[in-house]
Amino acid sequence: MQITRFGHAAVLVEAAGTRVLIDPGVFSAEEAFALEGLDAIVVTHQHPDHIDVTRSPGLLERNPNAVLIxxxxxxxxxxxxxxxxxxxxxxxxxxxxxxxxxxxxxxxxLSALPRVANVGVVLSAAGEPTLFHPGDTYEYAPEGVDVLALPLSAPWAKISETVDFVQRVSPGSLFPVHDKTISELAYGIYWQHTMNFGGVEDSRKLGQTDSDTFESA
Known part of the structure; x- marks a missing residue:
């Protein structure tokens, strides 16, 4: 399985000859919207940092055969x-x-704000690791997750909840998503707490950039 992060929540997963892009939102790098040869595009929920309604139509035009979920x-x-x-x-x-x-x-x-729909996804294929991208929630912790796309910071989260979520999912490894809400200066605070107390290996093989590409075996 090859995983490429395109900033914030956007993740390209390539497994078993299939290419799936998850959550191309407004905080995502331009490279995400130039992708071709996608087999599926997944949106976990309606917030603009997970689906960019301005750039995504062009992405769909470049991938006319992609399944849209x-x-x-x-x-x-x-x-x-x-x-x-x-x-x-x-x-x-x-x-x-x-x-x-x-x-x-x-x-x-906030209690004053209605909760919108959010459906995360587990991606699996024979002989490949199983990946979980939860969208915007720590509520659900499916079993058998090898790689977790971990929302690292959000208006709805605090670091104790982040660590608790990691421990409940108990993946083999993880990598950060939903992290554009953290300044570069403060990023290490969030990540070190997660690494020190989550008890899970960091999947990334490259540095902290908008377009890390790494493999999970």
């Missing part, structure tokens, strides 16, 4: 593309990769 609210409201609604436990097979929906709701930001 989104949480049910996004699938019903996005004005471009033919999106298939995702749901907790729903399985979509894309090439030789299985995409399984996990969860249903976004984490609570």
């Amino acid at each position: 989104a949480d049910p609210e996004s699938a019903g409201t996005l004005a471009f593309g033919d999106w298939t609604p995702n749901a907790d436990g729903l399985v979509t097979v894309v090439g030789d990769v299985t995409v399984r929906g996990v969860g249903s709701q976004h984490a609570v930001i």
Whole structure:
């Protein structure tokens, strides 16, 4: 499995000859929207840092055969593309990769704000590690996760909850996503607490950039 981060929540997963892009949002690098040869594009929820409605139509034009998978609210409201609604436990097979929906709701930001739909995804294929991208929540902790795309900072999270989530999922390794809300100067505080107390190996083989590419075996 090869994983490429494109800034914040956008992750390209290449496994078993299949290419799946997750959450190309407004904080994502331009390179994410220039990708071609995608087999699927997944949106976990409707917030703009997970789906950029300005740049994504061009991405879909470059990938006309990609399967489009989104949480049910996004699938019903996005004005471009033919999106298939995702749901907790729903399985979509894309090439030789299985995409399984996990969860249903976004984490609570404020009690005054309604919770939107959020459906994370577990990606798996024969002979490959299993990857979990939760979108914006720590609520759901599926079993059998080898690699975790870990939301490192958000208006709905604090570091004790981050570490608790890592411990509950108990993956073999992890890498950070949802990290554009942290300044470069303070980044190490969040990451070191996660590494020191989460008890999980850092998957990355490159430095902290918008477009790290690494392999997980």
